[in-house]
Amino acid sequence: MVSETPAGFLAPQIQAAWHVERLLEGDLRKFCFIGGMALFRWSEPRLTRDVDLTILCPFGDEEETIDWLLTALEPRLSDTREYALRHRVVLLKYGSIDVDISLGAIDFEHRAVARATKHLYAPGIALTTCSAEDLVVFKTFAARGQDWVDVESILKRQGAKLDWRIIESELKPLVELKEQPELLDRLLSLRKQYTL
Numbered sequence: 236m237v238s239e240t241p242a243g244f245l246a247p248q249i250q251a252a253w254h255v256e257r258l259l260e261g262d263l264r265k266f267c268f269i270g271g272m273a274l275f276r277w278s279e280p281r282l283t284r285d286v287d288l289t290i291l292c293p294f295g296d297e298e299e300t301i302d303w304l305l306t307a308l309e310p311r312l313s314d315t316r317e318y319a320l321r322h323r324v325v326l327l328k329y330g331s332i333d334v335d336i337s338l339g340a341i342d343f344e345h346r347a348v349a350r351a352t353k354h355l356y357a358p359g360i361a362l363t364t365c366s367a368e369d370l371v372v373f374k375t376f377a378a379r380g381q382d383w384v385d386v387e388s389i390l391k392r393q394g395a396k397l398d399w400r401i402i403e404s405e406l407k408p409l410v411e412l413k414e415q416p417e418l419l420d421r422l423l424s425l426r427k428q429y430t431l
Contacts, residue, residue, distance in 0.1 A: 247330060247331060247332050248271060248272070248283060248284070248285075248286055248332055249272075249356050249357065249360065249362075250329075250330070250332075251286050251329040251330060251332035251334060252268060252272050252286045252288075252356075252362050253356075253360050253362065254329050255286060255288065255308070255329065255334060256268075256361075256362050256363060258307050258308075259290065262303070264290055264291070265290070265291040265348050266288055266289060266290040266291065266348060266351075266363065267288060267289060267347060267348050267351035267363050267364055267365045268286070268287065268288045268362055268363060268364045268365065269287050269288055269289050269337075269347075269364075269365050269369075269370065269373050270283065270285065270286065270287025270288070270335070271283030271285065271286065271287065272286060272287075272288075272356075272362050272364055273364040273365050273370045274370070274385055274388070274389075275356070276354045276364050276367075277364075277367040277370055277389050277392065277393060278370075278385060278388035278389040278391070278392050278393075279388045279391070279392060281385075281388075284332065284333060285332060285333035285334065285335055286329075286332055286333070286334045286335070287335045287337070288334075288335075288336055288337070289336075289337045289338075289339040289344055289347065289348065289365075290336055290337070290338060290339060291339050291340070291344065291345060291348055292323075292338035292339065292340060293340055294340050297319070297320055297323065297338060298320070300338060301316055301319045301320065301325055301338075302316070304325050304327060304336060305325075305327075308327040308328065308329055308334060309327060309328050309329070310326070310327060310328075311326040311327060311328050311333060312326055315327070319338070323337065323338040323340075324336065324337050324338070325338070343372070343405050343408075343409060346369075346405070347365050347366070347369040347372075347373075347405075348365075350365070350366045350368075350369060351363050351364060351365050351366065351369075352364070352366070366401075367389060367393050367396070367397060368397055368398050368401040368402050368405075369401075369405070370389060371386055371389055371390075371397065371402050371406075371422070372402060372405045372406045372409070374386045374389070375406055375410075375418055375419070375421075375422045376406065376409050376410065376413065376418070378415070378418050383421075386422065386425060387425060387429065390425055390426065390428075390429035391429055394429065399426065402422075403419070403423075406418075406419055406422070407419060
């Protein structure tokens with residue numbers, strides 16, 4: 236458990252992430268941060284107004300997990316529960332910060348959570364973030380414009396330290412399922428540009 240270090244000097248995003256970290260650890264939930272907090276660790280930091288994470292939630296356990304989260308954090312929508320049941324994403328907030336919690340169930344998400352490690356963001360404040368490799372997979376699979384900018388930033392900073400066997404073995408079945416194998420091709424093209 237992270238110590239009770241005063242957080243008044245911290246950015247609101249780190250305060251929100253730290254609150255969520257302690258909340259989930261206290262309930263023995265398995266999770267990892269996958270968005271801006273992970274980017275801060277593995278790439279060039281950029282300003283984000285939200286906190287993104289994955290919490291493991293087997294198919295069929297959605298209601299219990301969603302209801303528990305709704306007692307712990309404030310919902311952002313009038314129909315947050317219904318939205319979460321449809322999309323497996325719980326849209327919450329802590330203070331002024333949006334907190335997006337994906338309910339992870341597929342094998343990749345289980346492995347990403349298992350590979351996650353803590354990173355110290357401030358004295359006494361360590362957050363559980365996904366690995367750099369898994370962050371590349373998450374970002375490539377999402378494939379929005381900003382996601383590709385983030386991927387390039389990770390490649391620039393991490394370079395040859397990345398384990399491409401993990402990235403390719405995790406991403407290939409995901410892009411095939413999405414029927415967009417060209418996403419892997421684009422990533423491998425970026426790899427040549429930034430890591431060789």
